[in-house]
Amino acid sequence: MKKRKIALILGMCFMAASLQTGCGGASKDSVATEAVEAAPMEEAVYMEDNGTGMVTAGSSAEMKGEAVEDIAEEAGTQTDTQQEEVGTERKLIRTVELNLETENYDSLIEGLEQQINELGGYIEYKDAYHGNYNSKKNGYRNRHANITARIPANKLDEFTGKVAEIGNITYESESVEDVTLQYVDLSSHKKMLVAEQTRLMELLENANSMEDIITIESRLSEVRYQIESMESQLRTFDNQVDYSTVHINVEEVEHYTPQPEKSTWERIKSGFGENVYRVTNGIKNFAIEFVIAIPVLLVWVVVIVVGVIVIRMVLKKKNKRDVEKVEKKQELFNKKVVDEQVIENDNKQ
Numbered sequence: 001m002k003k004r005k006i007a008l009i010l011g012m013c014f015m016a017a018s019l020q021t022g023c024g025g026a027s028k029d030s031v032a033t034e035a036v037e038a039a040p041m042e043e044a045v046y047m048e049d050n051g052t053g054m055v056t057a058g059s060s061a062e063m064k065g066e067a068v069e070d071i072a073e074e075a076g077t078q079t080d081t082q083q084e085e086v087g088t089e090r091k092l093i094r095t096v097e098l099n100l101e102t103e104n105y106d107s108l109i110e111g112l113e114q115q116i117n118e119l120g121g122y123i124e125y126k127d128a129y130h131g132n133y134n135s136k137k138n139g140y141r142n143r144h145a146n147i148t149a150r151i152p153a154n155k156l157d158e159f160t161g162k163v164a165e166i167g168n169i170t171y172e173s174e175s176v177e178d179v180t181l182q183y184v185d186l187s188s189h190k191k192m193l194v195a196e197q198t199r200l201m202e203l204l205e206n207a208n209s210m211e212d213i214i215t216i217e218s219r220l221s222e223v224r225y226q227i228e229s230m231e232s233q234l235r236t237f238d239n240q241v242d243y244s245t246v247h248i249n250v251e252e253v254e255h256y257t258p259q260p261e262k263s264t265w266e267r268i269k270s271g272f273g274e275n276v277y278r279v280t281n282g283i284k285n286f287a288i289e290f291v292i293a294i295p296v297l298l299v300w301v302v303v304i305v306v307g308v309i310v311i312r313m314v315l316k317k318k319n320k321r322d323v324e325k326v327e328k329k330q331e332l333f334n335k336k337v338v339d340e341q342v343i344e345n346d347n348k349q
Helices: 002-022 028-038 060-088 105-118 153-166 180-206 210-242 264-292 294-348
Strands: 045-049 055-059 092-102 122-129 144-152 168-178 243-252
Touching (some): 092 105, 092 153, 092 210, 105 122, 105 243, 153 168, 180 210
Parallel strands (some): 092 243
Antiparallel strands (some): 045 055
16 A cells, blocks of 8 residues: 555655646636546545555545645645746846947957956857958958856946947847746746655655665655756846846947938038048058068169160170161262272273
């Protein structure tokens, strides 16, 4: 009979825990009644050794009534606790996303890391592209970074305010997830499993047969596994609630993106300033590129000068040859003329 009693208690523990988890809003009596009715009760008389050698008899109806009362009381306590916890403290997970522009990339990254550390947060993920001088355009290297920071929830607003002071926020969004019901449900289920674990430990101490020990230990292992799993989920919730997540996309720019203007004068002023900036920046970049290119220009100047000298020498030499040829031809022509005159004179004589 004692084996039946142990099996009966295990069944009631298991069913009570299952029904409490799935039916948090059910009434006390319905939860308790379903748990007991689901257990393998029999209308026979159960015999139990009370430890003194005497045998105490009790009908299944009496045991069922006591079980209903005990489980109803426990279910009611858990339900009241759940309602109280829901009403007193909300479990909110806040997630913020920021797109940030900066004209001074190194200073902004350093400032972000400093603010995160000062507020008691930490960097969970960082992905940075530092660029290279081959990709340098208009005086900057177009560097960018993606940072995921965890900030204490009570200091999140302070952090976003600090970020707005050191950079230009072009996009900002925030989402809030309420996990209060899931958290309370897990906590309530965990408490019931801890109570069941305590009862199983007591049964294990009083078990006499190997079969009873194996049965109780099997259920005890399942309960401990579920408790550890729920504790892990609760720790995850606590971390997400206590530390808000902030995704920051940082981009290095030549100058900040102008904000929307409201009046004609402000538009003229902004446009004029923008064009002045472009002209002065163009002159500055030209001067910088010119200074950078001076070594190359010097090489080209030397090459051009040497080329001009060589070409002039070649042309001078060619002109000299041409003059010599002309003089030689003139000399031959003059000699021929003289010879012809001599011959003509000789013929006249």
